[in-house]
Amino acid sequence: MKPCLKPACLAIALLAALVACKRDEPGAATPPPAGADSAAAPAEGDPAAALELKDVIESNDRYIIGISYPPAVNKYPGLARAVAEYSEAARAELMQAVDGLGNDKPSAPYELSLSYQLLLETPRLVVVSADGSSYTGGAHGQPLVGRFVWLPQQDKLLTxxxxxxxxxxxxxxxxxxxxxxxxxxxxxxxxxxxxxxxxxxxxxxxxxxxxxxxxxxxxxxxxxxxxxxxxxxxxxxxxxxxxxxxxxxxxxxxxxxxxxxxxxxxxxxxxxxxxxxx
The missing domain is CATH 3.90.640 (Actin; Chain A, domain 4)
Known part of the structure; x- marks a missing residue:
């Protein structure tokens, strides 16, 4: 069996440890069940409602998904939405590959490992990085690299x-x-x-x-x-x-x-x- 990809395995291990710690904390939120969205849905009828991005870990014999977010991203609803869309696009691509397996089981689980980090936060600039990989067979995973430059005063991404x-x-x-x-x-x-x-x-x-x-x-x-x-x-x-x-x-x-x-x-x-x- 192909050994697990090192970056993906590390991300999953870290997320698993994080989940275990949160279970022991008083009042800690229950981790989302497998298949749950990585962002809490905004209140119905309120398009400006803030997203709450939460770490995600899903695992079975066909695929593994690990996504981690910096808590500070939730302070900027528009930025959080852009980040959530990036995650969902990566997840959708992985699940499309999983669905393509039909009833077959891969020799090694397909994997999505994605880690976001807050690189910069000032009154005028907020920068978040996305780094990871998506593995759907082959010698190694497909790299995932994204950068999000948010302008808080204008409430928009800078492209x-x-x-x-x-x-x-x-x-x-x-x-x-x-x-x-x-x-x-x-x-x-x-x-x-x-x-x-x-x-x-x-x-x-x-x-x-x-x-x-x-x-x-x-x-x-x-x-x-x-x-x-x-x-x-x-x-x-x-x-x-x-x-x-x-x-x-x-x-x-x-x-x-x-x-x-x-x-x-x-x-x-x-x-x-x-x-x-x-």
């Missing part, structure tokens, strides 16, 4: 196409990210001290994936997280590339920090004050 509304902005980010990733590949290959022919082949293959994954398209740069300076202003945006986008699975998730000086000439005027100048 890259709103932040950089012109084609020139995406071109600037694309050029900068591509250069950084190409340089990183060259340095890594040089450090491996490979024969010249093998080195050239590796660089050519890597460069092809980088060029494809950094084309100036909003879809390629949709996952980002602000990096703040001591003044609370954005000094850079860290663009996040999941495995397969700009490199093989073995390279893992890769990131490039694009400085404010590159971004500011292209940032929409209503968001320019978020960024550091000079």
């Amino acid at each position: 890259v196409d709103e932040l950089l509304p012109t084609a020139d902005g995406l071109v600037a980010v694309s050029n900068y990210a591509r250069e950084q990733l190409h340089t990183a590949v060259s340095l890594r290959v040089e450090a491996d001290d490979l024969p010249p022919i093998e080195r050239a082949q590796l660089v050519k293959s890597a460069d092809r994936m980088i060029d494809e994954g950094t084309r100036p398209d909003a879809g390629n740069f949709g996952q980002f997280q602000p990096q703040l300076g001591v003044d609370g202003k954005i000094r850079a945006l860290r663009f996040v590339f999941p495995p397969y986008q700009v490199g093989p699975y073995s390279d893992g998730t890769q990131t490039v920090d694009v400085p404010a000086s590159v971004l500011l000439p292209h940032v929409a005027p209503e968001y320019a004050d978020l960024f550091a100048r000079g």
Whole structure:
């Protein structure tokens, strides 16, 4: 039998421990039953009612689901809803694969492991990350990588196409990210001290994936997280590339920090004050 995926198993073990602890606490909420939604439904007729996201753990001989949320996300109903939609989309995809098994039983349970973390919380910016994987057979799971940048004062998500509304902005980010990733590949290959022919082949293959994954398209740069300076202003945006986008699975998730000086000439005027100048 295929050994359990390490990230997924770790997430399930942690969630199981969390559930056990909560059972022992006075007044602790009862964990949702298998198949329960990860978000409590809002009050009927009240579209603005807050969601309450709760950790989820489901397990049987066909699939395992483990999802964990930071409690702070529930303070922002719109952000909580966006996070819940991401989780439900991942869960729906997994369950579609499970349903496709029919009456068969997989050699190893299908798995969804998803962990959210609160990366940043200020009066103007709240950032939540989603990282995990979905396993439906094969050598390894499909990576899940998401970033949510919430603007509390505007009560909305900040997307890259709103932040950089012109084609020139995406071109600037694309050029900068591509250069950084190409340089990183060259340095890594040089450090491996490979024969010249093998080195050239590796660089050519890597460069092809980088060029494809950094084309100036909003879809390629949709996952980002602000990096703040001591003044609370954005000094850079860290663009996040999941495995397969700009490199093989073995390279893992890769990131490039694009400085404010590159971004500011292209940032929409209503968001320019978020960024550091000079």
